[in-house]
Amino acid sequence: MTAPKGRKDKADASRVRILDAAAALFRERGFAAVSLRAIAAAAGMQAGSVYYHFESKEQIVVEVLNLGIAAVHRAVAESVAALPTSAAAAEVIGTGIRSHFRALFQFSAYTSANVRIYGQVPAAVRAANLPVRRGYEALWDGILDRAAAAGAVRPAVDRRAFRLMLIGSINATLEWFDPDRGDVADLAGRYAAILLHGLLQPGEDAAWAS
Amino acid sequence: MTAPKGRKDKADASRVRILDAAAALFRERGFAAVSLRAIAAAAGMQAGSVYYHFESKEQIVVEVLNLGIAAVHRAVAESVAALPTSAAAAEVIGTGIRSHFRALFQFSAYTSANVRIYGQVPAAVRAANLPVRRGYEALWDGILDRAAAAGAVRPAVDRRAFRLMLIGSINATLEWFDPDRGDVADLAGRYAAILLHGLLQPGEDAAWAS
DNA sequence: GTCTATAGCTCGATAGAC
DNA sequence: GTCTATCGAGCTATAGAC
Numbered sequence: 001m002t003a004p005k006g007r008k009d010k011a012d013a014s015r016v017r018i019l020d021a022a023a024a025l026f027r028e029r030g031f032a033a034v035s036l037r038a039i040a041a042a043a044g045m046q047a048g049s050v051y052y053h054f055e056s057k058e059q060i061v062v063e064v065l066n067l068g069i070a071a072v073h074r075a076v077a078e079s080v081a082a083l084p085t086s087a088a089a090a091e092v093i094g095t096g097i098r099s100h101f102r103a104l105f106q107f108s109a110y111t112s113a114n115v116r117i118y119g120q121v122p123a124a125v126r127a128a129n130l131p132v133r134r135g136y137e138a139l140w141d142g143i144l145d146r147a148a149a150a151g152a153v154r155p156a157v158d159r160r161a162f163r164l165m166l167i168g169s170i171n172a173t174l175e176w177f178d179p180d181r182g183d184v185a186d187l188a189g190r191y192a193a194i195l196l197h198g199l200l201q202p203g204e205d206a207a208w209a210s
Numbered sequence: 211m212t213a214p215k216g217r218k219d220k221a222d223a224s225r226v227r228i229l230d231a232a233a234a235l236f237r238e239r240g241f242a243a244v245s246l247r248a249i250a251a252a253a254g255m256q257a258g259s260v261y262y263h264f265e266s267k268e269q270i271v272v273e274v275l276n277l278g279i280a281a282v283h284r285a286v287a288e289s290v291a292a293l294p295t296s297a298a299a300a301e302v303i304g305t306g307i308r309s310h311f312r313a314l315f316q317f318s319a320y321t322s323a324n325v326r327i328y329g330q331v332p333a334a335v336r337a338a339n340l341p342v343r344r345g346y347e348a349l350w351d352g353i354l355d356r357a358a359a360a361g362a363v364r365p366a367v368d369r370r371a372f373r374l375m376l377i378g379s380i381n382a383t384l385e386w387f388d389p390d391r392g393d394v395a396d397l398a399g400r401y402a403a404i405l406l407h408g409l410l411q412p413g414e415d416a417a418w419a420s
Numbered sequence: 421g422t423c424t425a426t427a428g429c430t431c432g433a434t435a436g437a438c
Numbered sequence: 439g440t441c442t443a444t445c446g447a448g449c450t451a452t453a454g455a456c
Contacts, residue, residue, distance in 0.1 A: 030330035031245030049440045090415035120240035161400040165379045172378030192372040198408030205300035
C-alpha cells in the first residue's frame with residue numbers, strides 16, 4: 001500500500017516540477033525557444049527523463065495552457081457564487097474583476113505563459129485549449145447578462161465587446177505590473193472603476209456614448 | 211546617375227520584402243521559432259542573401275518592432291493635431307482611439323508582431339525598442355493631461371491606469387478581431403464608448419467608483 | 421545583390437542500462 | 439523513475455563564386 005503510493009507521489013511531484021518549469025520558461029522565451037533540455041534542467045532532471053511523464057513537448061504546453069485558465073476560472077466562479085443573491089451588479093462585477101486579478105498574479109507563470117504563447121503554438125495545441133477558454137468567456141457572459149437583466153447596464157454598451165475588453169485589458173497588465181512593487185487589489189480597484197464608470201465626468205459629452 | 215539609383219531601389223525593395231516577411235512570420239510563430247531560412251524564403255531569396263541587408267536576425271526584429279509602434283504613433287499624433295483647438299475632450303480621445311485602431315489593423319503584421327513577441331525577445335532587442343514605446347505612451351499622457359486640465363475627467367480616475375488600459379485593451383483586439391469580417395471603425399466606436407463612459411447606468415452604484 | 425556550400429551547434433525524441 | 443548516448447534534422451552565420 002505504501003510502496004505504490006510513494007512511487008505515485010514521486011511521479012506526481014516530478015510532473016508538477018516539469019509543468020512549473022515549463023510554464024516559467026514558456027512565459028520568458030516563447031514556445032519554440034524553450035528546449036526540452038531546458039525544461040528538464042529547470043525541473044532538476046535530464047532531458048530523457050521528461051518522456052517518462054509526458055509524451056511530447058506539445059502535451060506539456062497543452063497542460064500549461066489549460067491550468068492557467070482553469071485557475072482563474074475557478075477563482076472568479078467561486079467568489080461570485082459566494083455573494084448573496086441580493087448583491088448589486090457593480091459588486092458582482094467588481095468581485096469578479098478582483099478575483100481575476102488575484103488569480104492572474106497568483107498563478108502568473110501559467111497565466112502569462114497562456115497570454116503570451118497562445119497565438120504562437122501549433123494549431124493542435126490551440127484547439128486543445130479552446131474549450132477551456134470558451135468556458136471562461138461563458139462565465140463572464142453569464143455575469144454580464146444577469147447585470148443587464150437587472151437594468152444596471154447602459155443599453156448602448158456592446159456586452160461582448162465589454163467582456164473582451166475586460167479580459168483583454170486585465171490580462172495585458174501581466175506585461176507591466178509587478179506585484180512585488182504594488183498592490184494587486186489597488187490595481188484591480190482602479191481597473192474596475194474605469195471599466196464600470198469610464199473616464200469622463202457624467203455630464204461630459206454623453207452624446208458620444210450613443 | 212540612374213545606375214546607382216536603380217541599384218539602391220533594388221536593395222530597398224529587398225529590405226522591405228525581408229521586413230514584411232519577418233513581421234508576418236514573427237507574428238505567427240514567435241521570435242525564436244522563425245528561422246532566417248524561412249524569412250529569406252518568404253522574401254524570395256536564399257538565407258545567405260539576407261546578410262547583405264541586415265547584420266543579424268536581431269537587427270531585423272528591432273526594425274520590425276520599431277516600425278509597428280511608429281506607424282501607430284504617427285497616425286494618432288497627426289489625427290489629433292488636425293482637430294480644432296476647441297474640440298471637446300471626448301472628441302479628441304475618441305479620434306485618437308479610432309486612429310490607433312485603424313493603424314493597428316492597417317499595419318497588423320508589424321503591430322501584432324510587436325504585441326506578441328516583445329516579451330520574448332532578447333533583452334538587447336527590448337532595450338532598443340523601449341524609447342519608441344515610451345514615446346507613444348507620452349503622446350497619450352499628453353492627450354489625457356489636456357483633457358483633465360479642461361475638467362473633463364472624473365477626478366477618481368488614475369490616468370496612468372487609464373492609458374495602460376486603453377493601449378492594452380485595444381492592442382488585445384489583434385488576437386481575435388478580423389477586419390475582413392467586421393468594421394474596424396465600429397469596433398473603435400464600441401471601445402471608445404466603454405472607455406469614456408463605462409459599463410453601468412449613470413446612477414448605478416456610483417459609490418463604487420470612489 | 422544573390423548564389424551555393426558548409427562550419428559548428430542545438431534540437432526533439434528514442435533506446436536501453438540501472 | 440532517472441540516467442547516458444545517440445540519431446537525423448534544422449539552426450545562425452560565414453566564405454567565396456558569380
